[in-house]
Amino acid sequence: MTCQVPRMGLLAYVHGQLDREAAEATRLHLAGCAACAAEVRRLRCLSDLLTCHLGWEAAPAGLEFRVADRLHRAARWEAPRPDDPQAEWAGAGALAAASLAVVFYGAGALYPQAYAFVVNQATSLVAGLGSLAGQLAARWSALGRATSAIGTLLGWGVP
Amino acid sequence: MNRPGSGETWPAIVAEHTPGLYRLAWQMLGSRADAEDVVQETFLRAFVALEKRGLVVRTSLRAYLGRIAVNLCYDRHRRGRRQELPSGEVEEVAGLGRRESGSRDAWGESGPEQALIHGDQARELRQALGNLPPNHRAAVLLRYTYDLSYREIAAALEVPENTVATWLHRAHSALRRHLTQEEARP
Numbered sequence: 001m002t003c004q005v006p007r008m009g010l011l012a013y014v015h016g017q018l019d020r021e022a023a024e025a026t027r028l029h030l031a032g033c034a035a036c037a038a039e040v041r042r043l044r045c046l047s048d049l050l051t052c053h054l055g056w057e058a059a060p061a062g063l064e065f066r067v068a069d070r071l072h073r074a075a076r077w078e079a080p081r082p083d084d085p086q087a088e089w090a091g092a093g094a095l096a097a098a099s100l101a102v103v104f105y106g107a108g109a110l111y112p113q114a115y116a117f118v119v120n121q122a123t124s125l126v127a128g129l130g131s132l133a134g135q136l137a138a139r140w141s142a143l144g145r146a147t148s149a150i151g152t153l154l155g156w157g158v159p
Numbered sequence: 160m161n162r163p164g165s166g167e168t169w170p171a172i173v174a175e176h177t178p179g180l181y182r183l184a185w186q187m188l189g190s191r192a193d194a195e196d197v198v199q200e201t202f203l204r205a206f207v208a209l210e211k212r213g214l215v216v217r218t219s220l221r222a223y224l225g226r227i228a229v230n231l232c233y234d235r236h237r238r239g240r241r242q243e244l245p246s247g248e249v250e251e252v253a254g255l256g257r258r259e260s261g262s263r264d265a266w267g268e269s270g271p272e273q274a275l276i277h278g279d280q281a282r283e284l285r286q287a288l289g290n291l292p293p294n295h296r297a298a299v300l301l302r303y304t305y306d307l308s309y310r311e312i313a314a315a316l317e318v319p320e321n322t323v324a325t326w327l328h329r330a331h332s333a334l335r336r337h338l339t340q341e342e343a344r345p
Binding site: 007008009011012015017042043046047049050051053054055057058059060063064066067068070071074075 | 302
């Protein structure tokens, strides 16, 4: 190690950034070189000065809590809980129903004739479905009575 | 809230890194409000990258956070958000004004004269730091405010480790020259 080369290494030595072998070599060199030893003292002095002046400012009170709170909110907003899929589906269903209702009544306000037509058609459809269900029930009942009569005639013991 | 791939929780990470990141941003920007914003944004970005996008930090979390903070500070500089310090804050930076509780007192229970001397010294130092090239200044601040190793500074600034050693060496030489000249003035 010459006294010209290691200047950059001396700062790394002061900062404790040399590996064990290089640090030991530097230490041995410093023991026999007054110029480098003086340089290390000056570097230590400057390093201490910088540490004192740049390293004292404390963070404002509560900053950690504000940061933690912000992260917590970010976690909640950006990641729906995977362990609660029913809640997600319920929310989506409610949103879809609300959207449909808004569209339906909004369309009624904008196009009253079309709205009346759709409502009439829907009412007719519901009435038709009701009538069909009534007819099916009546036919099911008649079929039951016919089966019962045939059973009586054939002596199946059906009362 | 656990950090992926480690047992460390986010509140613990925040508690550990907030002081250093705040000092770094405060020294780079000279504004408490901006420094606080940068700290919050740094953690938020790291959180989203690590938790949501599954990013794996190859070096150290400290270097990763340092890189985000430095880039955010550069962004603010570019957007022209840097403001001159109000006179009260200049006094605080110089060590003459109010101290936050728990701050490291550089000169203990020294009297007003000593504080004045140290205040002048701090002003000179701040001026000397301001004259450094941005990369050298960033390396110095990462080293002294956030206590990063050379390897971590290299990762944070995305340069080889030798480059960091060179920058720090040149920065120290420049700072020493500046302070020596100031001292020699009548």
